[in-house]
Amino acid sequence: MDVSWAATGNATALRAALPPGVDPAPGFRVCATVIGRLSPIGRYGHLGLFSREIEITQVIEAHPEPCD
DSSP: OOOOOEEEEOOHHHHHTSOTTOOOTTOOOEEEEEEEEEOOSSOBSGGGOBSOEEEEEEEEEEEESSOO
């Protein structure tokens, strides 16, 4: 499933899944299984670009794209 949400909370493990040399500052994409709280539909992230936000409380698995 290809879904993009603004993420807050414990994103350290998501950053660790980035390949070496990739700058996470402009935002990044990884494949991940997480536990967290999903926001109601609204406007989230920089300039309200995302309709949902997930507050990550635990990262189960994370790896670079492509996803399986």
